[in-house]
Amino acid sequence: MISFQKASKLGIASEDVNLKENSDKQKKFLIRNDCSQETIDDIRRHYGNVVFSEPLNADEFDRSIQKIYKNKSIIDDEEMISLGDTISLEDATQSLLSKTSIENNSDDAPIIQMLNSIISQSLAKGASDIHFEPNEESFDIKMRLDGNIINVLSLRSEIASRLISRIKILGQINISERRLPQDGRVTFKLGKQIIDVRISTLPTGSGERVVMRILGKQNQLIKLDKLQMPEIIYKNFQSQVRKPHGLILVTGPTGSGKTTTLYSAIDSISNLGLNIMTIEDPIEISFPGISQTQVNVKLGLDFAEGLKAILRQDPDVIMVGEIRDPETASVALRASITGHLVLSTLHTNTTYGAISRLRDLGVDPYMISSSLNSVIAQRLLRKYCLNCRDESINLGGNSSDQLFKLKGCEQCDYSGLQGRIAIFDYLNINSELKNKISDGDLLSKEDNIHEKSNLSTEANSLVKNNVIPKFEAVRMTMNDNE
Numbered sequence: 001m002i003s004f005q006k007a008s009k010l011g012i013a014s015e016d017v018n019l020k021e022n023s024d025k026q027k028k029f030l031i032r033n034d035c036s037q038e039t040i041d042d043i044r045r046h047y048g049n050v051v052f053s054e055p056l057n058a059d060e061f062d063r064s065i066q067k068i069y070k071n072k073s074i075i076d077d078e079e080m081i082s083l084g085d086t087i088s089l090e091d092a093t094q095s096l097l098s099k100t101s102i103e104n105n106s107d108d109a110p111i112i113q114m115l116n117s118i119i120s121q122s123l124a125k126g127a128s129d130i131h132f133e134p135n136e137e138s139f140d141i142k143m144r145l146d147g148n149i150i151n152v153l154s155l156r157s158e159i160a161s162r163l164i165s166r167i168k169i170l171g172q173i174n175i176s177e178r179r180l181p182q183d184g185r186v187t188f189k190l191g192k193q194i195i196d197v198r199i200s201t202l203p204t205g206s207g208e209r210v211v212m213r214i215l216g217k218q219n220q221l222i223k224l225d226k227l228q229m230p231e232i233i234y235k236n237f238q239s240q241v242r243k244p245h246g247l248i249l250v251t252g253p254t255g256s257g258k259t260t261t262l263y264s265a266i267d268s269i270s271n272l273g274l275n276i277m278t279i280e281d282p283i284e285i286s287f288p289g290i291s292q293t294q295v296n297v298k299l300g301l302d303f304a305e306g307l308k309a310i311l312r313q314d315p316d317v318i319m320v321g322e323i324r325d326p327e328t329a330s331v332a333l334r335a336s337i338t339g340h341l342v343l344s345t346l347h348t349n350t351t352y353g354a355i356s357r358l359r360d361l362g363v364d365p366y367m368i369s370s371s372l373n374s375v376i377a378q379r380l381l382r383k384y385c386l387n388c389r390d391e392s393i394n395l396g397g398n399s400s401d402q403l404f405k406l407k408g409c410e411q412c413d414y415s416g417l418q419g420r421i422a423i424f425d426y427l428n429i430n431s432e433l434k435n436k437i438s439d440g441d442l443l444s445k446e447d448n449i450h451e452k453s454n455l456s457t458e459a460n461s462l463v464k465n466n467v468i469p470k471f472e473a474v475r476m477t478m479n480d481n482e
């Protein structure tokens with residue numbers, strides 16, 4: 001059996017990598033056009049009467065061996081990689097770093113095992129991303145958990161290229177291209193769970209960096225009534241998403257859970273017999289019965305193009321992943337005043353900031369006033385780990401000590417934090433606010449539905465109730481005076 005490393009180095013691969021050496025079946029070999037005569041002679045000596053392909057060019061060869069090796073680790077569905085029973089990360093590391101494995105770097109098994117263990121562990125912990133970062137001295141593997149980067153392990157730097165090649169095989173990414181950023185996708189199966197993962201590579205001075213974005217698992221659908229919105233916001237939002245037309249926006253920084261809120265809204269109306277269509281980047285959760293389209297900039301399918309195509313498909317409700325350019329803004333707002341309900345996100349921190357952001361994108365104030373129904377601003381805050389939270393800090397007590405004193409335990413990876421909680425602000429665009437907007441006025445936080453409560457007061461009350469540390473509240477409100 002030829003390992004993947006060896007196959008790509010020598011330019012030769014057996015079409016059936018798992019065929020026993022003494023099998024009666026005649027072996028077929030693919031060869032790359034630079035495969036040496038010596039290698040071919042070696043194979044003949046070793047396997048006897050074998051068949052060779054026409055010499056393939058490097059691209060053709062890479063594509064073929066990716067197909068062959070992708071499925072090498074236990075597979076039960078054509079397109080799905082089963083993670084099966086993985087061993088612990090410690091065992092995988094030990095076996096990978098054992099003397100025999102380092103010396104015999106043509107054996108793929110320890111690499112496959114290592115990667116499967118890393119992925120299984122990250123999924124078990126509920127990570128949203130896994131980072132593979134080659135550096136001069138080491139190869140660092142990290143994950144993002146509840147918004148934080150956590151070190152998983154640090155390996156010797158010579159492991160990097162082997163592990164990254166394996167990831168690229170899975171993602172069907174061109175393995176010989178190391179100078180350009182690339183992206184791919186893979187679906188894993190873990191028990192009954194199906195997990196989509198988006199893979200992206202980026203060349204750096206010390207090798208290719210890879211990030212695996214885990215989709216559709218930790219972002220699992222949350223029912224609208226489980227988002228823990230304050231009652232007044234929940235009721236208003238719920239009635240807004242049932243309106244036949246208009247624009248609903250969710251704002252907040254990256255990682256504040258905007259998409260989760262939109263998905264919950266869509267889920268709440270998914271059985272009303274409506275034609276719901278989305279254009280997203282990426283599609284984070286697949287909905288049965290809803291038509292979802294992935295942005296593909298390479299092919300010229302951006303948000304604006306996707307949205308225009310959706311409008312020709314007789315939709316009732318449209319979700320646009322993000323409004324970030326003038327054309328998408330203009331098409332989305334026009335759609336929302338011509339009989340469609342449009343839901344989207346805007347990259348701004350506050351509710352009222354949505355008005356100035358839309359104006360920055362060239363939208364006419366009158367257009368905003370006639371389309372916009374409501375704006376939600378939200379944040380996700382990290383909570384104390386309930387297992388090791390310092391209960392001595394009593395309600396309303398002096399919280400300055402909380403700043404850097406987090407105990408940490410095994411359950412929270414010694415971070416002292418576990419899980420997140422969402423807080424919301426809400427702007428209900430009533431006729432009074434519509435007039436203000438069309439007059440060209442900007443809105444302020446006094447226009448929010450909850451005059452006495454806003455993101456800061458919500459965050460502070462969570463601090464008082466010992467749910468989140470003070471630094472979370474401070475971090476959250478830092479950029480709120482835009």
Ligand SMILES: [Zn+2]
Nearest residue numbers: 385388409412
């Ligand atoms: Zn803890």
